[in-house]
Amino acid sequence: MENSKTFLCISNYFKGADFLINLKKLGNKVYLVTSEKLRDKPWPHQYIDEIFYMEGQDVDWNLEHLLLGVGNFMKSTRIDAIVALDDYDVEKATYLRENLRIDGMGQTTGRYFRDKLAMRMRAKSCGISIPAFCSLFNDHDINSFADAIPAPWVLKPRSEASAAGIIKVYDKESLWIHINEMGNNRFKYLLEQFKPGDVYHCDSLISDSKVIFSLTSKYLATPMEISQGGGVFRSANIHYDSEDDKAIKKINEQVLKGFGLKHGAAHTEFIKCKEDGKIYFLETSSRVGGAHLAEMVAEASNINLWKEWAAIEDALVKESKNTLPKVKKGYAGIVLTLSKFQHPDLSSFSDPEVCFRVPLEYHAGLIVKSDKQERVLELLEDYGNRLANDFTAIVEQNSVSKLH
Numbered sequence: 001m002e003n004s005k006t007f008l009c010i011s012n013y014f015k016g017a018d019f020l021i022n023l024k025k026l027g028n029k030v031y032l033v034t035s036e037k038l039r040d041k042p043w044p045h046q047y048i049d050e051i052f053y054m055e056g057q058d059v060d061w062n063l064e065h066l067l068l069g070v071g072n073f074m075k076s077t078r079i080d081a082i083v084a085l086d087d088y089d090v091e092k093a094t095y096l097r098e099n100l101r102i103d104g105m106g107q108t109t110g111r112y113f114r115d116k117l118a119m120r121m122r123a124k125s126c127g128i129s130i131p132a133f134c135s136l137f138n139d140h141d142i143n144s145f146a147d148a149i150p151a152p153w154v155l156k157p158r159s160e161a162s163a164a165g166i167i168k169v170y171d172k173e174s175l176w177i178h179i180n181e182m183g184n185n186r187f188k189y190l191l192e193q194f195k196p197g198d199v200y201h202c203d204s205l206i207s208d209s210k211v212i213f214s215l216t217s218k219y220l221a222t223p224m225e226i227s228q229g230g231g232v233f234r235s236a237n238i239h240y241d242s243e244d245d246k247a248i249k250k251i252n253e254q255v256l257k258g259f260g261l262k263h264g265a266a267h268t269e270f271i272k273c274k275e276d277g278k279i280y281f282l283e284t285s286s287r288v289g290g291a292h293l294a295e296m297v298a299e300a301s302n303i304n305l306w307k308e309w310a311a312i313e314d315a316l317v318k319e320s321k322n323t324l325p326k327v328k329k330g331y332a333g334i335v336l337t338l339s340k341f342q343h344p345d346l347s348s349f350s351d352p353e354v355c356f357r358v359p360l361e362y363h364a365g366l367i368v369k370s371d372k373q374e375r376v377l378e379l380l381e382d383y384g385n386r387l388a389n390d391f392t393a394i395v396e397q398n399s400v401s402k403l404h
Helices: 017-025 063-073 087-100 107-112 116-125 139-148 172-188 223-229 243-259 293-301 305-318 373-390
Strands: 006-011 029-035 050-054 081-084 133-135 153-157 167-169 189-193 197-207 210-221 233-237 264-273 279-285 331-338 354-357 363-370
Touching (some): 006 087, 017 029, 029 063, 050 063, 063 087, 081 087, 081 305, 087 107, 107 116, 116 133, 116 243, 116 279, 133 139, 153 172, 167 172, 172 189, 197 243, 197 305, 210 293, 210 373, 233 293, 233 373, 243 264, 293 305, 293 354, 293 363
Parallel strands (some): 006 029, 006 081
Antiparallel strands (some): 133 189, 210 233, 233 331, 264 279, 331 363, 354 363
C-alpha cells in the first residue's frame, strides 16, 4: 500500500484495541508484542499483522531477549515507529528506541513519565508546584525532611503505576521502621508530604509539542483510597471553563511541555489542597488513562483517546496533518468496583443516561452521560451506594514485591 508504515506496539496488558484498529485502518502494518499470558485475550486479530509473545508480565520481561527478538525481526522488516500502550511498557519502548536508533521518546525523557522521583525533580526545575519530597538515598536528608516537614507523609514506589504500593506514615519512628524494612530497595522509593484534598486528572492528546485536546475530571473517590481501603471508584469531568478547569489545564500544559512530551496521549493527576487551596502536580504518564476512563472521556467529549492517538502517530511518521473530530462539551462519569460475581447482573441500572457497561469479569461498572453535570453526579452517588451494597468484593491489596 502506498505510504504504508510499520508500527511495533508494545502492551503487556490487554488494552488499546481501538489504537491498533485505527492504525490498521489508516493503511499501516501493525505488529504487537505482548505477554504470553494474554495470548487468549480477544485482540483485534484482523487488524494486526502479527503478534509476538513474551514470557512474564510487567517487570518480568527480559529486555535483552526483547531486543534480540526485535533486532532479528528488523532484518526483514523496517520499523518506522515503536509505541508503548501501557505504563510498564514505556521503559521497554525507550530501551528499544535507544538501542535500535528509532525516532521517538528516549530513556531520559521516558523517566519523567515513569519514575515518580524524576517527575518531581523535573517539575521542581520547571517551577511547577509539587508537595515537598525527598529521595531515600541519604539518611541525613531523610532526617532533615522529617524534622522540617509536618507529617503525615507517604512512601511511594518510584516506578509503580497509579496508587500501587503507597505507604502512609504518621511519625518519624514509623518512617524509619518502613525504610529499614525496605533494605536495599529503599532507593526505589521516595518520601513525600501528604496533601489532603481533591484529586483531579487531565486526559490529553499532544501533537507537535502542543496540547490539542484535554478534559479535566475529578475523582470522587481517589485511587489511593480505593487501593488501600477498597470500595467504589468514581470519576466525572468537571464544569468547563470553571476556575479549577482553567487552572488545571494551564499546569497540565506546563507539565507536558516541561517534561518534553512531543506527541501522543497523557494522563496527568493533580491535587487541590484543602489547607491552602493551591493545585499541586502529583504525577503524569505518557498513555491513555486506565480504569475505562477513555470511554468516559469519549462519552463526554466525542474524542476517542485511543483512536486519535493512533491518528497522531500515523500523521507523525507520514509527515502529514491530522485533524481532530469536533469536540463535544458534555458530561460523563464512571462508577466501577470489583465484583463478587463473575458476570454481575446490572440490568437494574436502567436509567437512560447509562451509555456503557464495563465488560470485565468480576467487575461491576457503568458510565453515564448527560448534558448536565449535576445529573451525572446524582447518578454516580446513587449507583456507587447500590454497587457497594450489592456487588463490591473486598480484596486485600497485594504488597509490591518486584520493584524496578
